[in-house]
Structures are given as C-alpha cells and as structure tokens.
Amino acid sequence: MTAPAGADALSRYTFPAADCSRIPYGMYRDPDVFELEQERIFRGPIWNYLALEAEIPNPGDYRLIEVGDTPVIVNRARDGSLHALVNRCSHRGAEVQRNLHGNTKVHTCCYHQWSFDLTGKLIGVPFQKGIKGVGGLPADFDKACHNLQRLRVETMNGAIFGTFCEETPPLEEYLGPVFTHQVKRLFHKPVKVLGYQRQRIFGNWKLYTDNLRDPNHGGLLHMFQITFGIARLSGTGGARVDADGKHNLSWAAQGGRTDQDGASDGGYAGTDRGDMNIKLKDPSLLRYYKEFPDNLTLAVTSLFANAALQQIGNTLAVRQLRPRSADEFEIVSTFFGYEDDDEAMTRHRLRKANLAGPAGLVSMEDGEAVELVHRAIVRDMDKHSIVEFGGRGPVTDQENLISDVPMRGFWIYYCKLMGIRAGETA
Template sequence: MTTDVQSLYRWPAADCTRIPYGMYTNPEVYALEQERVFQGPVWNYLGLEAEIPNGGDFRTIAVGDTPVILNRDRKGQVHAFVNRCAHRGAIVQRQTCGNARAHICCYHQWCYNLEGRLTGVPFQRGIDGKGGLPEDFERKEHGLRPLRVAILNGVIFGTFADEIEPLEDYLDKPFADQLRRQFNRPIKILGYQRQRVFGNWKLYTDNLRDPNHGGLLHMFQITFGIARLNQTGGAKLDKRGRHNMSWAAQQMGQFAEDDGYAGTERGDTKLQLKDPTLLQYRKEYPDDYNLTIASIFPNCIFQQIGNTLAVRQIRTKSAGEFEIFWTFYGYADDSAEMDAHRLRMSNLVGPAGLVSMEDGEAIRIVHEAILGSENEHAIVEFGGRGPVTDQATLITDVPMRGFWLYYCELMGIEPGKAA
C-alpha cells in the first residue's frame, strides 16, 4: 500500500505521550499494519514445539490476519507457510490441528507436502490432450508461501521478512533470558482458550504494557494481593523499548499497612477465599518473581501468574475486532497434583478469568468511545515523558510508549513532525 500514514493524523509529541485515536479505528491503518508490521521485519510467535511433537503434526494459526499452517515434517523439521492455495486462494488446511501426510485443498484437490511444496495437481495434463494446464507449468514455482522459522527453547517464531536481525538479537537479552526461564525444561500442553474482543488489537498491547491498570481495574487481583500497585514490581524493556515485561515479586495475599488504597472502594483486604489454595504460589524459579507478563512485539505474551503458565497470541480480525488465543502449559516432569494446581490457578486468567475478565470489557468501552474522534489523543504520561527506560514501579505506562515508537518506525511515522 502507498498510504502516507504520516499525513492522516497529528502526532504532537515526539516521545509518543500523545497517541491519535484514529490509529486505533481507521481501517486503512489496519490494512497497512498487516503489510508493515505483521509481514514486516519482526519475529511473530507461531507456537510451541510441544504442540507438534511428531512428524506430520500440524496446527493452523494466524500471523495478524494471515492464515498460516505450522507443522513438523517427517524428518523432524518445523515449517510454516501461508494457508492459502496457490490456485484460487482457498484455505488449504481447514482443521485446527491434527496429523497429516500432506495438506490438500478441498476446492480442486491441489496437494502440498509438509514442506509447503506443490506435489499434486489433478488433471494437470487434461484428458486425451484436452484441457489441463500449460505444458510449461512448474509445480515447484507454486508452493505455499513460506515463513522463515527460528526456535528458542522450544518456542517457535516466524517472519516474512527477507532481511531481519537474528531472533535472539530481536528479543534482546532480557527477553531471551525470560524465555529460557519459563521454558527451562520440556513442557506439556494443558489446554487452550480463545477470546473474541470487540476493539482494536493495539488497545490490548497498550493494556499489557500498562501495569498501572492492574492494581486499579482488577478487583480480584487487588482484593487478594496478587498485584497491588504498592507491591515490589516494575517493568523491563529491551534496548529498543519494543518488548516489555511487567513483574511483581511479593507473596500473594500480603498487604502493606500504607498501601495507597485508603479511602477508596478498592482497598478491602478483609475478604477471604473458601479455597485459599487458588493463590498458593509454589516457588519454582531461582528468582522471587511470582508474576511476569512478557510482551513481545508485535503479537504475543508469555505469562506467569503464580504457577499458571501460558502464552497468548493476538490474532487480528479487523480494525475493531481481534482474538486472543491462550495456550496453557506445565512441565513434562510435573506430578498429577501439580498439573491440577496449575489448572486450578488458570481460573485467574482467560476470557472469564478472575483477574483478567475485565480487560476485554475495558478495551471495548475505549474503542466505542473513541470512534468518530480520530484527531483527539490518548494521554500517555504515567512514569513521565522523554526516554523509554526500565521502570522500578508499577505506576507507569512508559512501556506503552516503547511499543508505539517502534510501531511508528515500521509504519513510516515520525511522531512530533508535522505532516
């Protein structure tokens, strides 16, 4: 696309402390994101090796709104390619997951192998010299469009870009280390959830980079001390500011005497759970973190909330709709009792999670309120203006600005510059 996105809206602040609402609502912006962000020089999360352990195993996923097949071939190699037939553009693999010898389009039965190469075209030569494809048609030129794949500790990323920094450089040390921390040994998949949210996908990435909201919006989290804003916590960023990890390191259920909530309706610490095991964190890492939300630009989140471990992938649908796909996991050497504990704790998160149920509604009410106000701006000043750096507090939205600064770079926008 040739859209001059710089000219669409006014960006009054070079440090992205003002975000034009139109960047969330404009379908033209959304279409450009698919090209410049999701298919640009980024590493997109695709899945986990544990989801496709055997030759022929596959999952159908998405990168932005582009349908993708992720599979393992018979030699054990992982491949990813666009799930769109080279013939007429139909979805090739329609199942969510399974094991296949090949991927066959139901429309005209074009057949692709597990490396994405076109291996079969019915009636390619016609019958009795009539019909069929031209003699110079080469199957090898019409495979499924591939993504380049890179894997770190069993976590699979893919990119459409021909030129891009290596995955570990893209993640930078804090986030490569975080993946090694969470995937420090073989894992097992415990289950999946999906959530459709009516709002713009960037409102969700904002939400993930705004630890300030967690101790104000989420009443369950506040009431039972999972992450209150007075607790020990903060945010880590990569050298470009594009990735963020919000963290807390205080035992769940502990409260300080002067917690900053005095006089508000969000300060009740007297309620008790009938089943307190829901919040019993069992220390399993050398550090003291009991909550980490690591958001990797542009589309994924690696979470540890107590002992519930999950990956969330954002799958965009339109300027006003997206899906969150949750993959819950534990470690292969966990006992059956630990599996049950992780699953019990997983009630904290997901579409109806005791902690996270409010997020989807918050995003919806923001999106509805900003429609028609494209040239007004969000204020992003908690934590201060200027450089984007690590934060030693949860009362900040500085990581939001790190996301937007890199987003603007990919989109061809210079914040603070007149159109």
C-alpha cells in the first residue's frame, strides 16, 4: 500500500502549539498539502455544502458545483429525490455535463455519448454490441458496474449537503445543536434565489476560512463598517463554536453601536481608522428590518469546511468555497430572500447585497487581505502566523469581537483530520 499523495509534506512543518496559536505558512502554499486535503478533508468525514433545493426545484433540474476540486453535478431526479454525482464519465473520465445549470432527462457525455440518468446510473452506451457482431464492448461488460460516482446526500430545511465518506456521522450530529439551529434559523421558511456572484481569489482557501473565523479584523480592516457603525470592535458581538471548534458563528447584535452614532472609540487610537463623522447621503443602506426572533443583526455561520451562511442585516446568502489549487480558490455566493418577501423587501436585500461579494463595500477587502498574505508568505514556509487574540488554550465561545479564537478551532479540527499532531515536534 502506498502513502497518499502529499503525506510526506506534513513532516516539513511544525505546529509548535497544541492550541494552534501558531500556523506554519507552508500549510497555505504547499501543493502537496493541498493534495492531501482533497482526500482527508473534502473527501473525508465531513459534510460539504452543495446547493439549495430552491436552485433545483423541478425534476431534471441540475447545477454544477465543486467539492474540493472535484466537479460534481447536483440534481433532482424524476421522483423528486436529490443526488450528487461526480461529473466524470465512467468511460474515459470526461466531464459529462458541461452546462453550469439547466434541466435534463439524462446527462450525456459528448465524447462517446455515454448517458447517465439523474441517479447516476449508466443507461446508454452507443454501439455497445458493435455492428452485426463486429466491434463494440466485450459480452461480459456490465453497465451496472459503471455508474457515476455518488456522494451521500442529506438536506436540512432546503440546504443540501454531501459527503464522499461512509463514516461521516448524520448531518445533524455533524452540525451539533448550535449550528443545526443556525441552519434552521436562516432557512426557517422557503427561500427565493435572487442571484449569484463568483469571485476568484489568488490565495489559499484556508486564508479565507481564517478570515471568516476572525471577528477581530472586522472592526479594523473594514473601513466602511467601522465608519458607518455596522460593526465596531466596541459593539455587542462575539463568536460561538461547536464542541470540536470546527464551525463558527460570528455574531453582532442590536443594542451595540448601530448606524451613524458618530462616536469615537478609544480603541482605535494610534490608527487612521477614527473618522466617525462621515455620513451617508442615503442611510437606507444601513437600515435593518428585524426578521428573526433573536436580536442578531449580523450572523455569519462558517461550517467546516466549505460554507458560510451569511446574514448581514437583511442580506442573506450562502457562500461556497471552491479550492482550485494551493494558490487559488473561488467563492460562489448565492443571494436569496424568502418566497413571501414583498417587492420592497427584495429591493432592500439587493441594495444591501452591495456590502458583500467581490466588489462589496465590505467583502472586497477580505479578498484583498487574503491575497496580501498569500503573496508575502511565498518563502520561509516554517515561519508561523500568530493566533492569540482572545487568549491561548481551549477554544470556547467568545463574548467580544477582539478575538480570533475560532480560527484556532478550525485548525485544531483540521489537524485532527489531516493527521497532524500539533504541539509535538516531529
């Protein structure tokens, strides 16, 4: 038996602290680490977010996505059941479905016209028996042995998840009570898809999962939200993690500073992030219409490893991470509202959508920050980044925003799946 691709890479780097308060840069740049992640993370015992049921409401509807870097078709079969199929012909390995989305009865590979039904079953092989007994496949060729590879699929309130691994626990157990609640909170009634944004970032995908689990940067990097009071580090907010620390909820609540209160926060002393006196001509961009039973005005739920569910005020979206290489990933955001939204609410959600996405008044800076790090860590792979805001040691819920503790939770779980013994020198 040979070692999996990239297995040797792990011995190149040290995690000097068991609490993952030091991350070696090589974990973000090494192509061998990326190879190993495909097997141990994305095809490992995790649930990957795939799509929303609302995106494929009718029998025959499909969308192309990626799980890790594996191309996958998510579709709804004739009987309404949902399936996730590796988009790779069982014949020569070509992509079978090439349209990003659509409706079809079968998926047919253009190369040799092999056809698969919506459950992935191989149903058509042209000239299987040749012509008049000449050519074709051997008589013992069994189509039933050559279906598309299938992922296990589970759904929760219309959100579809998939896993390659037989050992992955049931979805609700994987999410745990806090994150089951977050999924059900956001998808508490039928949703209506409003549109998509795709963003390609030249950096490692984990620099983005770090970003999602680092509330500390929100009130430092994002000038727009500091200036106009959407989120300041002095506001009411924090983070929640599950028992493993792998998932994270970054939250902010009403009752903290909101809108343009013009206050100057002493914590920003010594920085140039202090001008709180600028006002928007049209402050409707900042308005929040309460629509959840709790007081959260911002709730960004990061699910290990490839998803973020976003509520920024009234802007709702799911972000899916699609790693392409150690040096590149995509974020595909599906913006949505609810089926019973009126016209005014839909317009409000769309206007506020301009906070997120590749050119968003807030999110634009996250993509840039990821690239800034990725460029600068090109050498000195065994130097480390520091993850100590909020303290060292156990990963726990945080009742303030000046913390990057949830980032350590991600890495501790990541190390567990990858087989890295953090805190032990090799």
